Amino acid sequence: MTAGITVFNDWGTVQIDENWAAMSLRHKTQIAVQTPATGAQAFNGSITFAATSPMVFWKADAPIYALTSTNNGNGTWTYTFRASDPTFATVYVFDTPEWATQNYGLEIFNAFGVKVFGDQLSPLKLAKVIPIGAVPLVWAGLPLGDYAVTTSDPGFRSETYAADIERTAVFSCGARHLGNGASCDWVLARDSIPFAVNSQSFTPKFLVIADVAGL
Incomplete structure (x- = not known):
């Protein structure tokens, strides 16, 4: 970028600038992946949440995967997970931070006024x-x-x-x-x-x- 701010991490990778937003934790919830699936001897569990550009991680007692991810068109997404055996999972949804407002601290916006960083949020740590x-x-x-x-x-x-x-x-x-x-x-x-x-x-x-x- 020719103007504004560019933030690099310890590895020299761009963390924040005009084109990159810091993904931040928006939701954390536990779901049961225990509903018998149709067409398979397996089990499903679903979650619906508000998000713009979600990146979803999970902790589970057994291997699970995202069977479907659906943008519902109203500001929400629905994810359905599948497991071979009934299990529970804690789901972490990270999102670009334009949804969060602050009354103090540091906020960074791009040229379109979209928030790309807020120091009150919990950033995704890969x-x-x-x-x-x-x-x-x-x-x-x-x-x-x-x-x-x-x-x-x-x-x-x-x-x-x-x-x-x-x-x-x-x-x-x-x-x-x-x-x-x-x-x-x-x-x-x-x-x-x-x-x-x-x-x-x-x-x-x-x-x-x-x-x-x-x-």
């Missing part, structure tokens, strides 16, 4: 981005702490099995937090599809870990 070479994966390379996790995409795997006729099961990659990292494994997305396809796999690209200590 602890690690892990390339996923294969699933399942366990990565435990962080100091003991309080972490939440997400993936860049849920990936995809299908396999054919024999029943009265050949059928297909489809899986996506779920993630869960660890005390010193995160892990991911395949979660059943749909089964008993009454036709066969060639088995195939598209591994998700990245496992993303956030430090949520104190949030």
Whole structure:
């Protein structure tokens, strides 16, 4: 940018400027991923929240993934999570900070008057981005702490099995937090599809870990 303010982090990456906003915690809530799914021997749990550009992390007792994410068009989003077994999850929603107002402290706005930073907010702290070479994966390379996790995409795997006729099961990659990292494994997305396809796999690209200590 030719004018204004540019803030860099310790790694030399732009943290705040005309084009970048500091993602900040907007919601933290616990959900039950326990509703029997349709078309799969799996379980769902949903959450609806107000947000502009959400980035969603979670802590869960079992691997889960975002089955759907829907912009409802009224300032809210709905996320549905899926797990192979019933579980609970704590969901952290980070968002660009234009929703938050302050009466004191430091605020930074871009040229359009949109708030891109507020010092009264809790910024997203990325602890690690892990390339996923294969699933399942366990990565435990962080100091003991309080972490939440997400993936860049849920990936995809299908396999054919024999029943009265050949059928297909489809899986996506779920993630869960660890005390010193995160892990991911395949979660059943749909089964008993009454036709066969060639088995195939598209591994998700990245496992993303956030430090949520104190949030």
